[in-house]
Amino acid sequence: MKDSLQKAVYATLAEIFGTMFFVPIEPLDEFPPAESWQGGGDSIEAVIGFNHQESGKVRFYFPLALARKVSANFMGIKESDLEDRQVVDTIKECANMTVGCLLGKIDFEGVCSLDIPEAQEITGFSPEQLAVFPDLCVFETEFGLLWVDCAAVGACETCQK
Amino acid sequence: MAFNIMVVDDSETMRSVVKRVVEMSGVPVGEFYEAADGRQALAIVEKEWVDVILSDINMPEMGGMELLKEIVSNDDFKRIPVIFITTESSAARMDAADKLGVAGYVTKPFVPETIKAVLLDVLEKAYKVKREDLVQEIGDVQDDNFDF
Numbered sequence: 001m002k003d004s005l006q007k008a009v010y011a012t013l014a015e016i017f018g019t020m021f022f023v024p025i026e027p028l029d030e031f032p033p034a035e036s037w038q039g040g041g042d043s044i045e046a047v048i049g050f051n052h053q054e055s056g057k058v059r060f061y062f063p064l065a066l067a068r069k070v071s072a073n074f075m076g077i078k079e080s081d082l083e084d085r086q087v088v089d090t091i092k093e094c095a096n097m098t099v100g101c102l103l104g105k106i107d108f109e110g111v112c113s114l115d116i117p118e119a120q121e122i123t124g125f126s127p128e129q130l131a132v133f134p135d136l137c138v139f140e141t142e143f144g145l146l147w148v149d150c151a152a153v154g155a156c157e158t159c160q161k
Numbered sequence: 162m163a164f165n166i167m168v169v170d171d172s173e174t175m176r177s178v179v180k181r182v183v184e185m186s187g188v189p190v191g192e193f194y195e196a197a198d199g200r201q202a203l204a205i206v207e208k209e210w211v212d213v214i215l216s217d218i219n220m221p222e223m224g225g226m227e228l229l230k231e232i233v234s235n236d237d238f239k240r241i242p243v244i245f246i247t248t249e250s251s252a253a254r255m256d257a258a259d260k261l262g263v264a265g266y267v268t269k270p271f272v273p274e275t276i277k278a279v280l281l282d283v284l285e286k287a288y289k290v291k292r293e294d295l296v297q298e299i300g301d302v303q304d305d306n307f308d309f
Contacts, residue, residue, distance in 0.1 A: 015270055016269075016270045019270035019271070019272060020269070020270040020271075071174070074174060074178060075174055075177060075178065076178075076181060085173075086173070086174055089172055089173055089174045090172075090174045092172065093172040093174060093175050096172075096219065096248055097248050097269045097270060099248075100219070100247070100248020100249055100250070100269065101248050101250065101268070101269065101270065103248075103249075103250075103251060104248070104249070104250030104251050104268065107251055108251060108252065108253070109251070109253055110251035110252070110253025110254045110257075111253075114219055114248075116171065116219065116220070116221050
């Protein structure tokens with residue numbers, strides 16, 4: 001991943017998780033060892049379409065524990081009072097905020113656009129399939145690892161200027 | 162004077178967060194309306210008195226830009242100030258919103274104070290009221306995350 005894009009992704013995630021979700025996150029420089037993510041249980045996948053010269057998708061994978069924590073913090077309610085649809089909705093909003101905010105940092109001409117985000121709970125997520133992507137970012141949190149595949153942004157020539 | 166406020170966002174959780182921030186800001190609220198997109202918002206302003214709209218931009222069906230165009234081009238609705246609360250923060254997009262006549266702009270992620278400040282600015286200008294007359298005593302409202 002280009003250094004400037006990586007810095008922008010890190011700054012964006014840190015800003016959003018600090019300001020809206022009150023969960024500290026730390027970027028990992030290397031793909032984490034298997035023992036740090038195996039047996040992690042259910043996850044929530046969020047996907048947002050990103051349109052420029054070519055269209056692509058930015059993908060987020062949240063461990064369920066992290067998704068529930070950020071949702072409870074965002075809404076100001078106890079985790080035990082959360083409904084599943086609120087967790088999915090919060091993660092959609094997180095994806096929307098992250099990529100929208102990232103574009104504000106790198107797409108100065110405002111030529112890129114976003115689709116409506118989607119999110120769903122998934123079982124059996126395996127990050128091994130993501131390891132081949134050059135624009136994969138991994139963040140460590142107290143509630144598990146957050147995976148963000150930014151390949152669609154990395155391929156955008158406008159955002160690389 | 163209490164203000165009827167409408168929040169337009171396709172995210173139910175974001176609507177509830179914005180509503181909570183507005184309630185905690187001390188701005189006197191009469192009715193609070195919610196819409197999931199621009200089309201729903203227009204249906205509400207046709208039936209109900211709305212004093213200010215807080216709207217997202219990126220929404221299905223009808224987005225915030227289209228909603229703003231409809232509001233400013235309608236003689237009955239153009240009195241309603243529209244504030245965007247959005248992730249769309251590029252200078253080009255903010256400029257486009259300015260040209261359309263947006264009253265205020267808050268970019269996500271936001272801190273509650275930003276929404277409060279922009280809302281008070283917009284209400285002051287639109288309704289010619291003094292800021293000190295706008296904000297009620299918010300008493301002992303406490304929130305672990307949102308602290309005014």
